[in-house]
Amino acid sequence: MDLNFTPEELAFRTEVQEFLRDKLPAALAAKVKAGQRLSRDDQSEWHAILNERGWFANHWPEEHGGPGWTPVQKFIFDHECALAGGPRIVPFGVNMLGPVLIKYGNEAQKNYWLPRILSGEDWWCQGYSEPGAGSDLASVKTTAEAGVDAQGAHYIVNGQKTWTTQGQHANMIFCLVRTDKQARPQSGISFLLVDMNTPGVEIRPIRTLDGDREVNEVFFTNVRVPAENLVGEENKGWTYAKYLLTYERTGI
Missing domain, CATH: 2.40.110.10 (Butyryl-CoA Dehydrogenase, subunit A, domain 2)
Structure with missing residues (x-):
């Protein structure tokens, strides 16, 4: 599929594809593709894999532990994960609370909870x-x-x-x-x-x-x-x- 990515974005897509091929557990991908409900352990396993790579909080700023991706990079990651059977990230902490703490929390809250x-x-x-x-x-x-x-x-x-x-x-x-x-x-x-x-x-x-x-x-x-x-x-x-x-x- 040609979405007119830049050379840098195409290189990033290749990096994501290689990561998914090497690190996404086959059993997890099979459950996702079969529409089966994931257990807490399943979700925690994928969370840990992404966090080890620094890709878990992929829309957080770098100073708080995010990768500093552009919106296009985030789209590429989400798209490739969907194709590969990557689990959806549990959103409540990282996608919902995290941005609120980053914008409105005090320093003690950010340093502790993030x-x-x-x-x-x-x-x-x-x-x-x-x-x-x-x-x-x-x-x-x-x-x-x-x-x-x-x-x-x-x-x-x-x-x-x-x-x-x-x-x-x-x-x-x-x-x-x-x-x-x-x-x-x-x-x-x-x-x-x-x-x-x-x-x-x-x-x-x-x-x-x-x-x-x-x-x-x-x-x-x-x-x-x-x-x-x-x-x-x-x-x-x-x-x-x-x-x-x-x-x-x-x-x-």
């Missing part, structure tokens, strides 16, 4: 949708009340998220939470990072038609979250949520 996304130490899921607040995200009702105690500043989170894809695998979830009930809907939302092993977090599977549990409900009951897990400014989460969605939708 390397853990690259290494696979953290497996993220997305806490946006709620019953009654799916497409209308401004209607989220999960609350986060600020407080201070002997352990420091924190938020107490209560509420429910739903359609949480791969939540059963995740140890972390990024959430839209309501921190100001009096403000207009879009102005009272914050963006919070929650450890799913915290007491009060409960995951319940939503069984799909094929009997799988790809999606889940997540319940929060008096979940204590350190204040340093707030991304950006309090009540500015709507801005960060919209920025994230530009990566989610263009990725699809």
Whole structure:
């Protein structure tokens, strides 16, 4: 297929093809081509292979561990992966949260969370949708009340998220939470990072038609979250949520 690539882009395509031929496990490619669901171990294996090459976070800037690819290089990589049966990257940490942290996170958050996304130490899921607040995200009702105690500043989170894809695998979830009930809907939302092993977090599977549990409900009951897990400014989460969605939708 001739897409009028430059000589440099054609050389890059050859590099990608050679990488896939040498490094993409045949068993993984066979499962992808057969339309079979990949396990967490399958996805983690491909994550590690890409990260070792420095190609996992392929749209991140170089200073944060990305390869510094152009949009054409990213297209070539995605296209060649699809042809070869390469698994789709689990997007929640690298494609969604990562760009938000790079743009809006403080230095401590970037230094801590970004390397853990690259290494696979953290497996993220997305806490946006709620019953009654799916497409209308401004209607989220999960609350986060600020407080201070002997352990420091924190938020107490209560509420429910739903359609949480791969939540059963995740140890972390990024959430839209309501921190100001009096403000207009879009102005009272914050963006919070929650450890799913915290007491009060409960995951319940939503069984799909094929009997799988790809999606889940997540319940929060008096979940204590350190204040340093707030991304950006309090009540500015709507801005960060919209920025994230530009990566989610263009990725699809």
